[in-house]
Amino acid sequence: MLEDLEALQRALPRMLDGLLITLELTVGGALLAFAVAIVLGLLARSRHIIPRGFARVVIELFRGTSLLVQLFFLFFVLPLPPFNVELPPVLVGIVGLGLNYGAYGAEVVRGSINSVPAGQWEATTALSLGRHQRMMRVIFPQAWALMIPSLNNLLIQLLKGTAVVYLITIVDLTAELNKLRVDTDVFFAYTLGLIVYFLIAYALTLIMNALEARAKTRLGRGKPLRESIGAAPVPDAKGAAA
Template sequence: MLMTLFMALLDGALVTVQITAMASVLAIICAAIAGLARLSRFRPVRMIAVTYVEFFRGTSALVQLFWLFFVLPAFGINLPPMVVAVIGLGLHIGAYGAEIVRSAVTAVPRGQREAAIALNMSPMLAMRRVILPQATIAMLPPFNNLSIELLKATSLVSLITITDLTFKANVLNMATLKTAEIYSAVLVMYFVISMAITLTFRMVERRLSVGLGRGMAR
């Protein structure tokens, strides 16, 4: 019986991992675009980025999911629940990530920019080859925290009919009434996934740090 419950929960955990992975990619893309846009010399570009960041940080992730899932069909736009989950969570977490990108880029010492200019690098080339590699190292720890927050936020998608880990747990609990066993297993599964995320980010951080150190040594 316990093995049957575990396998059912494992199916939900796989859905949770899929949503977390896809939404994380979208969040990173949105964070990079919005974070760099906030540093743009052009005021309209900055204002668009600020509007995006403040709107998605200032409203509930659950309401955003409900709006995409229940309101968009009124305008003739019907998105599958999985797409709604990825877009909604990706945009929401990406708004927080934008501040991480902006802060990391501005934290790079000004001397690095001046050195790039002295080498006749264009602003775009200096950003790509000098500033971003250093800023990326600083971004990884806070992005690790955001990814874990995203993982925990996936529990909201059970409210838009997605059979994720939380949805499976609720269904199994109502069917078997084995509350302690089910939700204890769910806690362990979320913890294992979050640790896998943390270990992945630490591995990436070590590799990038070694690569950056070699590049600066040259």
């Protein structure tokens, strides 16, 4: 065990560099995925067949093909004619993750908007709101509160999806764990990996839970953020919360 800890100490700078790459892929991929999800989710609800059809084709293309194959295509095929587009490996990872999980997120966006009660849509019509005002001021804030739990699941999946990006020469956390395994043993290296990935996932979950609490509070449907993450109130002698 002591030898494993010494090997970890020697590998720590490389591990931190790999962790930084994993965080860059996660944050960059998540931001791109969110943008893709919003655009495709709204287009999928369009009354016009061309934008709706375009959104459906893109969504089904990226949902129906492997993330790994998509990464290989972006990394190995795009630099070849007739595309002649060569992207840095980290950018390839971000684009691949963003497009893949953005396609899944588009269905979350579309479904959440459709889940807003019909009465809310009727109220916006009664108030003579334009389509943009209707969506941004009434419908989307309610849909946002509904979609956060599902987006949280996708965010965790995206984090775990970064583990395959090392196959396109990116030295991320998983790649460094594979190197650490050589200097230590399989149990030590991959147990450490499980712990690190869990801590990152848990931190992301806390952030998403805070966003959900804030969204519900703004709609008047939940507790204030401070109460939702704080300790439960302690009853006084009469049984009332102190």
